[in-house]
Amino acid sequence: MAASVAGALAALGVLAPVSSAHAAAESPAHRLVYVANLRGNSVTAYDPSTNAVVATIPVGTAPEGVAVSPDGTQAYVVNDGSNTVSVIDTASNTVAATIPVGRLPGPVAFSPDGSRAYVGHYVNPRTGGVDVIDTATGTVTTTVLVGSQPFGIALTPDGSRAYVANLLGDSVSVIDTATDTLTASIAGPGVRSPAAVAVTPDGSRAYTANFNSGNVSVIDTASNTITGNIAVGSGPGSVSITPDGARAYVANQTANTVSVIDTASGTVSDTIAVGATPVGVLADPAGGTAYVTSGRADTVSVIDTATNTVTATAATGRNPYGLATATVAPAVTGVRAGHGPTAGGGTVTITGTHLSGTRTVLFGTVPATGVTVVDDFTVRATVPPGTAGGVDVTVATPAGPSAASGAARYTYEYPFSGFRPPVADPPAVNQGHAGRAFPMKFSLGGDRGPDVIARGYPTVRQVDCATGEPLAPPTPAGTAGNSGLRYDAVTDTYTYVWKTSASHAGTCRQFTLGLNDGTTHTALFRLT
Known part of the structure; x- marks a missing residue:
């Protein structure tokens, strides 16, 4: 036998x-x-x-x-x-x-x-x-x-x-x-x-x-x-x-x-x-x-x-x-192009494992307006409208949803207005005297709280006046009298008063504002 x-x-x-x-x-x-x-x-x-x-x-x-x-x-x-x-x-x-x-x-x-x-x-x-x-x-x-x-x-x-x-x-x-x-x-x-x-x-x-x-x-x-x-x-x-x-x-x-x-x-x-x-x-x-x-x-x-x-x-x-x-439940390990406007409409690439059965992609609790499964490791999704700030990105297959994780986040950018007068946005170069204080005014489409500025910002650095190329690493931008950031609800305006140094005379400087939505915004200055 x-x-x-x-x-x-x-x-x-x-x-x-x-x-x-x-x-x-x-x-x-x-x-x-x-x-x-x-x-x-x-x-x-x-x-x-x-x-x-x-x-x-x-x-x-x-x-x-x-x-x-x-x-x-x-x-x-x-x-x-x-x-x-x-x-x-x-x-x-x-x-x-x-x-x-x-x-x-x-x-x-x-x-x-x-x-x-x-x-x-x-x-x-x-x-x-x-x-x-x-x-x-x-x-x-x-x-x-x-x-x-x-x-x-x-x-x-x-x-x-x-x-x-x-x-x-x-x-x-x-x-x-x-x-x-x-x-x-x-x-x-x-x-x-x-x-x-x-x-x-x-x-x-x-x-x-x-x-x-x-x-x-x-x-x-x-x-x-x-x-x-x-x-x-x-x-x-x-x-x-x-x-x-x-x-x-x-x-x-x-x-x-x-x-x-x-x-x-x-x-x-x-x-x-x-x-x-x-x-x-x-x-x-x-x-x-x-x-x-x-x-x-x-x-x-x-x-x-x-x-x-x-x-x-x-x-x-x-x-x-x-x-x-x-x-097998799906898992999301990354979101490429992980930020965009609150209006949505952009396309992001979601990476992970066991994604081929994806039927729904959620940005927070809102489903994407379009989902394309590339393979078991990649999905593309059209971003739905949302409110400013960060949300978890999860995918759902018949096996269930992916777990929320720090790697699977999308940030809806604040509707940044641009810097308001007297400061103009690039490519304009603002003129002023070294040692003067400049009010850096902007709107984010509403009161986003006192912590909208990202950690380590704003910064200032010397740049080449002709090419705009950096000539020195960025340093913290000082504020006049430690006034910090203020918000005016009547005009919907944030103001950060940047106090320049008299030693900056004869140089060009780039002011950079970083927000907690992951975006940065710059203004150029020629100081005399």
């Missing part, structure tokens, strides 16, 4: 495919599919909304299984050749930690609350083990001994039990997760080489893909007995159930097909041709889609579950294997 499995999968360098654990249904959202590339020593992050690879993440040697935490923040990747789990931060698509586990690990699944992860591995020719990882500390807290060569793990929706498909043990082990003890071992006639297992959303049944039997066993989880076997294609190695529990999708590795089981009748309702050597299958917990990794084709196929047709195929790394989906 073991030899026949090994022969069928010799090209992949492994014994059998790992299952894709079932996850709870959720609302449609922007998602990424994480694919473990067995011979690529990497994980492909695939965006089905654009049919594009958004990241290729180096991990350990021979990654097989992958699972995403219930909150979508981490992907656990099991490295068969490194005896480790790589923990991927889904926000940055980088490896944040590495967890040592048992020898030759394969499958992985999370508890519904995300507090634990379960990793199956080899112990000896007759025995396998399941390491229980405390996800808060990233450490293995215990190991539960199960049947030989665990190749698939799935938990019940309430998290009370873990079902483990033992490839060489011809059995399914049942673990009580409260006590981390083995409570049952399920076997039966016609069940040879169970390579994967999935549990229905209501927890009433478990389905195992039996690689060497060419069938799928149905287990009643109340009695932990096999109630029937459903014939599928040859070499079934992975099984996944739709979020409504109505269908089970089975990857038939040596038939290059996917069988669709109607769970109500227990019969195959459809057969779908896919790429060479379909190793893993995953019915998206969001519904509507199933994904299939084809080990020899180095691709992932996208199946529309409404029509059971392949709608897209994308390249992955070498020998794609296990896969999982993550709901």
